[in-house]
Amino acid sequence: MALDTKNHGNIKKGNHIEEKDNYNALCVGIGGTGVIRASMILGWAALQEGFKVRTAETHGMSQRGGSVSSYLRFGKTLENPFMIEGDLDVLLAFEISEALRNLNFVNKDTLIIASTNSVIPPSVLTYQTLNIDMNKCVGCGNCLAHCVPNEVFLESRYKNSYTLIKGPTRRVINGYTRVLQSCTGCSQCIIDKVCPFDAIEAYNEFEYPEISAITKDIQSVAQDVLILDANEIAINAGNILAANVVLIGTLAGMNRIPLSENVLKETVKQFVPKKAIDVNMRAFERGFQEGVNFRQNL
Amino acid sequence: MNKPFYALDKPKSKGVVLGNEALARGVFEAGIQVAAGYPGTPSSEIMETLAEIYHFYPDFNIEWSTNEAVGFQVSLGASMCGARAFACMKHVGVNVAADAFMTASYAGAHGGFVLLSADDPNCYSSQNEQDNRLYGLHALCPVFEAINVQEAKDIIKYAFDFSEEFKTLVMMRTTTRLNHARGDLTLGSIKKAEQKDYNFDEDRSRWTFLPSNARIQRVTQLERYEKLREVSNSFPYTILNIHDGAKIGIISSGIPYSYVNDALLKLDLTNNVSTLKLGMVFPQPEDLMLKLFEHSERIVIVEELDPFLEDFAKKLAFEHNIPIEIEGKKFFPRNGELNLSKVIKGLTGFLDIPNPFINLPVDTHDLHKASPRPPVLCAGCSHRHTFYALKLIEQKYRNASIIPDEMVEPCYSSDIGCYTLGFYKPIEAIDTCICMGGSIGMANGIAKLHNGPVFALIGDSTFFHTGVPGLINAVYNQNNIIVVILDNSATAMTGFQPHPGTGQKITGEPGTKVPLEQIVRGTGIQEDHLWIVDSNKLKETTNAIEQAINIEGPSVIISRHICSLLEKRIHRDKKVIPVEIDEEKCSNCMICISNFGCPAITMKNKKVSVLQLQCTGCKVCIDVCPNGAIHLKEDT
Numbered sequence: 001m002a003l004d005t006k007n008h009g010n011i012k013k014g015n016h017i018e019e020k021d022n023y024n025a026l027c028v029g030i031g032g033t034g035v036i037r038a039s040m041i042l043g044w045a046a047l048q049e050g051f052k053v054r055t056a057e058t059h060g061m062s063q064r065g066g067s068v069s070s071y072l073r074f075g076k077t078l079e080n081p082f083m084i085e086g087d088l089d090v091l092l093a094f095e096i097s098e099a100l101r102n103l104n105f106v107n108k109d110t111l112i113i114a115s116t117n118s119v120i121p122p123s124v125l126t127y128q129t130l131n132i133d134m135n136k137c138v139g140c141g142n143c144l145a146h147c148v149p150n151e152v153f154l155e156s157r158y159k160n161s162y163t164l165i166k167g168p169t170r171r172v173i174n175g176y177t178r179v180l181q182s183c184t185g186c187s188q189c190i191i192d193k194v195c196p197f198d199a200i201e202a203y204n205e206f207e208y209p210e211i212s213a214i215t216k217d218i219q220s221v222a223q224d225v226l227i228l229d230a231n232e233i234a235i236n237a238g239n240i241l242a243a244n245v246v247l248i249g250t251l252a253g254m255n256r257i258p259l260s261e262n263v264l265k266e267t268v269k270q271f272v273p274k275k276a277i278d279v280n281m282r283a284f285e286r287g288f289q290e291g292v293n294f295r296q297n298l
Numbered sequence: 299m300n301k302p303f304y305a306l307d308k309p310k311s312k313g314v315v316l317g318n319e320a321l322a323r324g325v326f327e328a329g330i331q332v333a334a335g336y337p338g339t340p341s342s343e344i345m346e347t348l349a350e351i352y353h354f355y356p357d358f359n360i361e362w363s364t365n366e367a368v369g370f371q372v373s374l375g376a377s378m379c380g381a382r383a384f385a386c387m388k389h390v391g392v393n394v395a396a397d398a399f400m401t402a403s404y405a406g407a408h409g410g411f412v413l414l415s416a417d418d419p420n421c422y423s424s425q426n427e428q429d430n431r432l433y434g435l436h437a438l439c440p441v442f443e444a445i446n447v448q449e450a451k452d453i454i455k456y457a458f459d460f461s462e463e464f465k466t467l468v469m470m471r472t473t474t475r476l477n478h479a480r481g482d483l484t485l486g487s488i489k490k491a492e493q494k495d496y497n498f499d500e501d502r503s504r505w506t507f508l509p510s511n512a513r514i515q516r517v518t519q520l521e522r523y524e525k526l527r528e529v530s531n532s533f534p535y536t537i538l539n540i541h542d543g544a545k546i547g548i549i550s551s552g553i554p555y556s557y558v559n560d561a562l563l564k565l566d567l568t569n570n571v572s573t574l575k576l577g578m579v580f581p582q583p584e585d586l587m588l589k590l591f592e593h594s595e596r597i598v599i600v601e602e603l604d605p606f607l608e609d610f611a612k613k614l615a616f617e618h619n620i621p622i623e624i625e626g627k628k629f630f631p632r633n634g635e636l637n638l639s640k641v642i643k644g645l646t647g648f649l650d651i652p653n654p655f656i657n658l659p660v661d662t663h664d665l666h667k668a669s670p671r672p673p674v675l676c677a678g679c680s681h682r683h684t685f686y687a688l689k690l691i692e693q694k695y696r697n698a699s700i701i702p703d704e705m706v707e708p709c710y711s712s713d714i715g716c717y718t719l720g721f722y723k724p725i726e727a728i729d730t731c732i733c734m735g736g737s738i739g740m741a742n743g744i745a746k747l748h749n750g751p752v753f754a755l756i757g758d759s760t761f762f763h764t765g766v767p768g769l770i771n772a773v774y775n776q777n778n779i780i781v782v783i784l785d786n787s788a789t790a791m792t793g794f795q796p797h798p799g800t801g802q803k804i805t806g807e808p809g810t811k812v813p814l815e816q817i818v819r820g821t822g823i824q825e826d827h828l829w830i831v832d833s834n835k836l837k838e839t840t841n842a843i844e845q846a847i848n849i850e851g852p853s854v855i856i857s858r859h860i861c862s863l864l865e866k867r868i869h870r871d872k873k874v875i876p877v878e879i880d881e882e883k884c885s886n887c888m889i890c891i892s893n894f895g896c897p898a899i900t901m902k903n904k905k906v907s908v909l910q911l912q913c914t915g916c917k918v919c920i921d922v923c924p925n926g927a928i929h930l931k932e933d934t
């Protein structure tokens with residue numbers, strides 16, 4: 001049995017391109033932020049380099065803020081666009097939590113380049129609510145008096161505004177305070193420390209981890225991880241929309257897959273509007289430099 | 299406009315294109331004269347690419363039809379005139395066209411006729427994952443499949459020749475993984491349609507399915523089928539690869555075959571198994587299959603969804619008394635999409651060898667989990683505002699009822715479109731979604747039994763598609779429903795395609811606008827049972843809903859406001875004035891987030907704040923805030 005990854009043992013870190021039949025890359029991020037375009041640029045560049053090219057996307061209803069993954073494979077013998085889990089050469093993440101989501105495609109030798117850009121999904125907020133610890137609650141009702149939404153709900157009945165009045169957000173039932181469905185999860189009661197017994201805690205069905213925690217997780221699984229603020233670099237280069245080109249530049253600077261700097265640059269030029277070429281070339285250069293620096297520090 | 303790669307008249311040039319672009323290119327290379335269809339993921343870009351090509355070569359006809367049945371019939375009519383015709387739809391669209399399809403396939407094609415069915419294993423953007431290869435069997439219509447972008451172009455082009463040669467309809471069946479994959483494509487030459495008069499084929503009895511004619515056509519169909527069974531063995535894109543000494547035979551087709559190819563490479567087994575790759579999956583090539591049986595000891599069939607090839611292979615072996623082991627669904631799931639990992643798992647299972655890649659991925663067990671990112675209605679989406687108005691009235695009645703928890707809840711019978719996302723928190727005002735147009739039909743039935751108010755929520759494009767008969771039914775039978783037409787001037791979900799109500803054609807040329815309200819009035823609905831409101835004016839909408847609840851008999855509310863994303867696209871340069879939060883007044887109650895849910899409003903440093911780049915300035919949240927804390931940025 002031969003693996004594509006057969007020369008694992010003696011792979012040179014960073015500074016040389018491993019000879020293989022096929023290469024696997026994955027671009028991930030949020031819909032509408034240029035993830036698919038980045039993968040198209042890599043695909044066209046691979047075609048210029050004489051490879052067979054296959055890409056596939058999973059994006060569900062991406063225009064509406066969903067996750068987007070674009071799988072890219074190029075090489076000599078492959079036929080399908082999906083790599084098997086763990087068989088990735090490069091992971092490019094345009095949003096940091098999307099890198100975390102896709103770590104199942106990574107092995108310890110995968111090169112990971114991720115932008116610190118973070119976009120919290122709205123569902124994290126809309127699914128937020130509270131928990132009241134029944135062992136601590138004595139039913140004093142302090143929180144009822146302080147509950148902000150409760151107040152505005154009640155008030156709004158008499159006001160001519162269009163607030164969705166969902167009834168009280170808490171009630172005392174059987175001597176215990178219960179959080180009802182209509183709690184908005186605003187957590188003001190916790191912030192204001194209204195419960196003398198510390199019985200209230202925030203409950204998030206979905207949590208967006210801290211960026212530092214995500215970074216740590218990513219760094220813990222692979223050797224070559226570069227995390228950079230591509231948005232910041234793009235803004236300095238002239239336009240935040242060039243953030244995806246920053247990462248392509250970084251990838252070129254790393255020199256890990258057989259897509260040359262020049263071919264990538266020329267392909268980028270074909271994919272951006274004429275008047276944006278300068279900005280994008282600056283973005284590419286700065287990304288490239290980041291990649292080179294990283295490689296030299298290995 | 300620069301000519302895109304797929305419109306170039308430069309045979310042999312190479313590029314990377316989307317499967318749908320390649321399919322459109324193939325249809326164009328075949329020299330079609332009429333293309334018709336209805337949008338539906340993952341098929342929509344085929345027609346859109348053809349429309350783009352049309353700008354450079356405007357010598358064919360292309361249209362978005364009202365629905366798939368009409369689209370199919372339009373193309374059928376063109377085929378009857380001897381022209382090459384193409385009908386394009388997603389898998390469930392074929393159900394809508396099936397009445398015409400089942401009978402037309404008796405008569406077959408006059409001019410080459412190809413029906414494209416884009417299936418969606420794993421329901422990425424569909425209500426089901428039906429396997430439309432079965433339609434081939436049902437209609438005795440040949441079904442073709444491609445393994446990659448290049449083959450997609452080549453096979454669909456060839457399908458037109460095939461259709462004419464054998465006077466048959468052809469179904470080109472694709473799946474999301476082909477439609478939405480990219481790959482390298484070498485262009486072929488463009489065939490120009492023959493310059494002659496294409497008038498209606500005078501063979502009247504062939505096209506008139508009176509019982510006496512139908513019986514004759516049925517015989518023609520069966521004879522044609524016998525011929526197709528034979529031809530399947532020499533189909534140019536069907537390849538039998540026998541390896542001497544190989545004991546294992548694999549049968550596969552389409553995208554699953556591409557996984558088989560790569561799995562064999564990965565497992566280093568390419569030279570140890572024989573393969574039969576089908577380009578024509580119905581009728582199946584019996585001789586080739588028998589030959590594979592003869593050279594193998596065990597057979598495994600790798601296919602997505604139903605055991606379509608597997609059942610056939612087993613039947614064939616049985617009929618020929620061949621005692622060979624044939625496996626398939628025992629090792630590959632019947633639901634969802636296959637991928638390389640699943641195929642390797644299935645094959646190693648079948649071969650009873652260890653899967654060498656099982657431990658390849660890093661262990662993510664102890665790491666944080668990324669929060670899911672379900673799709674949400676866009677910032678400023680007019681649907682959210684209609685939903686919010688519905689919820690306001692619902693809550694008003696709940697608060698007013700003597701025992702609040704005993705109010706009979708309203709039922710929101712609903713349909714397919716962006717608005718179906720109203721199923722999720724915080725809106726939760728979608729109770730059903732079965733098929734296009736189903737909302738009104740089902741509401742008719744629910745209203746006969748349910749005690750609370752019964753709404754039918756339906757988008758404008760869907761209303762034109764199949765909603766109208768349901769409304770006519772409600773008026774005719776006096777069923778007590780409230781139809782809310784969410785008119786955002788687009789088929790938004792599938793990519794903002796125009797439809798009859800927009801009056802724009804697929805080519806961008808003007809058509810005639812079919813006024814929605816005229817259709818509604820034409821059903822005979824009473825004038826005082828019809829409201830036309832601006833979705834972004836909560837007061838207007840809530841008033842209409844409240845009045846509608848309180849009258850007997852069917853009523854219609856047209857809630858109208860252009861899709862916010864489409865508006866942004868049309869008026870790119872229009873200056874948007876976003877809203878912002880007055881921190882003094884904001885109590886951080888999060889009502890605007892938790893109950894209203896515009897994604898432009900978020901929490902930043904534990905305070906409610908507005909994402910200035912996302913806000914469309916629709917101003918609706920201003921009315922939602924009980925504290926008057928939201929205002930337009932200029933106000934300050």
Ligand SMILES: Cc1ncc(C[n+]2csc(CCOP(=O)(O)OP(=O)(O)O)c2C)c(N)n1
Binds near residue numbers: 336339366425716758
């Ligand atoms: C029979 C069938 N055809 C096509 C589709 C694909 N499809 C899903 S939603 C939709 C249209 C939605 O348009 P509209 O009703 O105007 O709602 P909007 O998305 O604009 O809110 C279509 C065509 C489908 N699901 N079923």
Ligand code: SF4
Binds near residue numbers: 678
């Ligand atoms: S695309 Fe338009 S209709 Fe669909 S969610 Fe966005 S704003 Fe609403």
Ligand code: SF4
Binds near residue numbers: 899
């Ligand atoms: S005005 Fe309010 S509701 Fe409208 S898009 Fe902006 S934040 Fe969302």
